[in-house]
Amino acid sequence: MRNILFGIVFSVMLVVGSVSAIAGSAGDSATSAVSWSLGSFVELTINSSSFDFGELDPGTESVLEKNAVRLMVRSNTSWALSYSVDGVGADHLVVDPRHTSGHRNMAVNVDYELVDLLDLDPGDYSVTVTFTVTAD
Numbered sequence: 001m002r003n004i005l006f007g008i009v010f011s012v013m014l015v016v017g018s019v020s021a022i023a024g025s026a027g028d029s030a031t032s033a034v035s036w037s038l039g040s041f042v043e044l045t046i047n048s049s050s051f052d053f054g055e056l057d058p059g060t061e062s063v064l065e066k067n068a069v070r071l072m073v074r075s076n077t078s079w080a081l082s083y084s085v086d087g088v089g090a091d092h093l094v095v096d097p098r099h100t101s102g103h104r105n106m107a108v109n110v111d112y113e114l115v116d117l118l119d120l121d122p123g124d125y126s127v128t129v130t131f132t133v134t135a136d
Contacts, residue, residue: 042135063117064113067110069109071107073108075102078135081097081108082133083095083097089126094112
């Protein structure tokens with residue numbers, strides 16, 4: 001009986017050892033190289049599509065409106081801001097953005113100032129300011 005018990009214990013140990021050896025040595029690994037390319041992105045929005053100085057008192061020489069509009073630049077790179085002013089009276093509007101360049105996201109406040117108003121004839125004036133942002 002003792003020999004049978006010894007044989008059973010030895011057989012169980014042999015089986016467990018074999019299974020452990022097989023399980024321990026089994027395995028593998030693999031690698032994967034991941035790459036991509038991302039281009040420049042730049043987007044420009046404005047808080048209001050119009051601004052009105054209202055009716056000015058006769059004899060007014062100039063009017064400054066700080067933070068007349070606010071631009072929001074969203075970008076993943078450096079950028080440059082430019083603008084143009086078109087329309088009758090365009091040479092009497094000074095556009096003064098706080099920043100004309102930046103990197104990544106930025107809010108840009110813009111002042112508008114009417115100047116040399118005594119040189120204008122009485123009437124209604126309207127100009128268009130076009131802001132453009134480009135990736136550097």
